[in-house]
Amino acid sequence: xxxxxxxxxTYWGGRVAQALEQRSDVEVVVGVDTRDPRTPLERTEFxxxxxxxxxxxxxxxxxxxxxxxxxxxxxxxxxATSRTLHEINVIGxxxxxxxxxxxxxxxxxxxxxxxxxxxxxxxxxxYFFREDMPRTGPATTPVERSxxxxxxxxRDFADDNPHVDVSxxxxxxxxxxxIETPFTAxxxxxxxxxxxxxxxRLQFVHEDDVVEALMYSINNDIPGVYxxxxxxxxxxxxxxxxxxxxxxxxxxxxxxxxxxPARLLRLWDLPPEAMQILxxxxxxxxxRYKRAGFHYSYTTASTIEAFAQALRLAGTIGxxxxxxxxxxxxxxFFRHSPAVVRxx
Amino acid sequence: xxxxxxxxxxxxxxxxxxATHPDVDLTEIDPxxxxxxxxxxxxxxETVEEVRRSDVDQWGRSEHFRALTRRAFEPLYKHWFRVxxxxxxxxxxxxxxxxxxxxxxxxxxxxxxxxxxxxxxxGRPVYGLxxxxxxxxxxxxxxxSRSGGVTAHPDNAYRLLHDEGHLVxxxxxxxxxxxxxxxxxxxxxRFGRGGFVEIAMRAGAPVIPIAVMGAEEAMPVLFKSPRLAxxxxxxxxxITANMLAFGPLGLVAYLPAKFRIRVLPPVHFDVAPNQERYxxxxxxxxxxxxxxxxxxxxxxxxxxxxxxxxx
Numbered sequence: 001x002x003x004x005x006x007x008x009x010t011y012w013g014g015r016v017a018q019a020l021e022q023r024s025d026v027e028v029v030v031g032v033d034t035r036d037p038r039t040p041l042e043r044t045e046f047x048x049x050x051x052x053x054x055x056x057x058x059x060x061x062x063x064x065x066x067x068x069x070x071x072x073x074x075x076x077x078x079x080a081t082s083r084t085l086h087e088i089n090v091i092g093x094x095x096x097x098x099x100x101x102x103x104x105x106x107x108x109x110x111x112x113x114x115x116x117x118x119x120x121x122x123x124x125x126x127y128f129f130r131e132d133m134p135r136t137g138p139a140t141t142p143v144e145r146s147x148x149x150x151x152x153x154x155r156d157f158a159d160d161n162p163h164v165d166v167s168x169x170x171x172x173x174x175x176x177x178x179i180e181t182p183f184t185a186x187x188x189x190x191x192x193x194x195x196x197x198x199x200x201r202l203q204f205v206h207e208d209d210v211v212e213a214l215m216y217s218i219n220n221d222i223p224g225v226y227x228x229x230x231x232x233x234x235x236x237x238x239x240x241x242x243x244x245x246x247x248x249x250x251x252x253x254x255x256x257x258x259x260x261p262a263r264l265l266r267l268w269d270l271p272p273e274a275m276q277i278l279x280x281x282x283x284x285x286x287x288r289y290k291r292a293g294f295h296y297s298y299t300t301a302s303t304i305e306a307f308a309q310a311l312r313l314a315g316t317i318g319x320x321x322x323x324x325x326x327x328x329x330x331x332x333f334f335r336h337s338p339a340v341v342r343x344x
Numbered sequence: 345x346x347x348x349x350x351x352x353x354x355x356x357x358x359x360x361x362x363a364t365h366p367d368v369d370l371t372e373i374d375p376x377x378x379x380x381x382x383x384x385x386x387x388x389x390e391t392v393e394e395v396r397r398s399d400v401d402q403w404g405r406s407e408h409f410r411a412l413t414r415r416a417f418e419p420l421y422k423h424w425f426r427v428x429x430x431x432x433x434x435x436x437x438x439x440x441x442x443x444x445x446x447x448x449x450x451x452x453x454x455x456x457x458x459x460x461x462x463x464x465x466x467g468r469p470v471y472g473l474x475x476x477x478x479x480x481x482x483x484x485x486x487x488x489s490r491s492g493g494v495t496a497h498p499d500n501a502y503r504l505l506h507d508e509g510h511l512v513x514x515x516x517x518x519x520x521x522x523x524x525x526x527x528x529x530x531x532x533x534r535f536g537r538g539g540f541v542e543i544a545m546r547a548g549a550p551v552i553p554i555a556v557m558g559a560e561e562a563m564p565v566l567f568k569s570p571r572l573a574x575x576x577x578x579x580x581x582x583i584t585a586n587m588l589a590f591g592p593l594g595l596v597a598y599l600p601a602k603f604r605i606r607v608l609p610p611v612h613f614d615v616a617p618n619q620e621r622y623x624x625x626x627x628x629x630x631x632x633x634x635x636x637x638x639x640x641x642x643x644x645x646x647x648x649x650x651x652x653x654x655x
Contacts, residue, residue: 123480128503130499197483198485199489
């Protein structure tokens, strides 16, 4: 297998590349991103690209990769303006799929990391979203719109290229100490917001399960759309109780306006789509991916429990993982210098 | 639920077998295979004990909260409405069933009465389907959800009936019934589009019709203000007899009408479950038949009723 990972410097891209490096049948791992990788990698070749992946067609042709893992979809709208969001998600995916679907392209598998955000969170929602259920209200935020657009491209691509296995994974809100999402950031604060009078059912997925889920699609030929979220759900009040945080109620009208001071103070930065989840909650049905053979290591409850324990540890000893800085010359030396003895 | 360490190993073995041999169909493998294999080395992430830490189930219902509301509602049930059941033994002790009842009263007291009686005397939880309006209400929506309220989405009903085998209560007339004038009491409205029949068919669960007498007189609607309803984004804005009698307190004060609840024989549909769709005419026909059963039972009960207050 020759694999290309987009978003190498994101948490997911780095973890997937690390996992691919461990496999002996993976000959080549190429990673692209706009920034330097933040995870130590042994043999992954890093190529710096622009955010919209316009160079990707050349990379694919030159490296003859057969598998593309697209982790570079922005699902956290606090990280990017709506303009860069569009550039990365929509244009980036368009270029990626164009590269993968070019005539005589060697690509036979594409795995994408999408999000449960495509379902939205509305009062008319079913309590458990299956993959074939449409959202019940129009997409109101740029990130949701861009992801829906991306999924449209992916569907068209899968239709036009029946010889390529396309797996699209929609993840529930991810929880873990190594990853920063609006929810993990909020849960690290001493006080956590809630919307007055609402205690919705929330579902999470552990960061390790996310990597396992991506690897499972890479390792197996299971094309299709799959929800990835841990079993069960818990009321937001219980989530906060397990993590041991006090809640502060935001008014149920003008909620986003009321949350603005906290955003400015950098207390919490919960985007409107996360606020919708704090109002109505969202649980996605994970049975389809389980039926495809995937096993979760964590339930929603144990995901939160594990997060709480890791937070407690971090509160005592600080950051336990040594920080890593990518230095091109050093990496190039270890990878390509004839002086380095490499085991075969 | 999570399996513990050694239990997981075979699954992991299968996973890896499938990963290395993509042709292996996982569904064909006996899960027993590989139980004798040496457990594969893998850092066990399940050091975390499986705890729910809450008795709120995945539908938002809390048995603890239900017990509290039952304690609060019991005096109302026993001494105010003096609820009496007929045919209680027709309710199943296990398996999913869709309870279909008539609906009445501006703030309907029939739903809590039915749920209370069944949970108390049959010991089974009842999930009540209602408009998604509740879900958007602060405080009320949360309390509603904790006490077993679920948004009336077909998939929710199917899961509750088919996957989990629960009792599910539905009022197919919806707000058309609770918002009707006192003059129209005990005259059933349209049973929606028969969606409840289709769900019961798909879930392979019986429909148990229930006729409730008394709720109409507990909070009769005398006038309605469409303009206020529109302004407040409510399905209807009633002026009830209770409000005229007790002022603002009338929002919560019921009149002490005598309640009789009659459970009718279960209706089983002779169709295969889990079909993509069911014959529209058949669905409408069954829906109309069940509506007729409840209506006839109500007329019969009204014929025997001597007093609104004493039964």
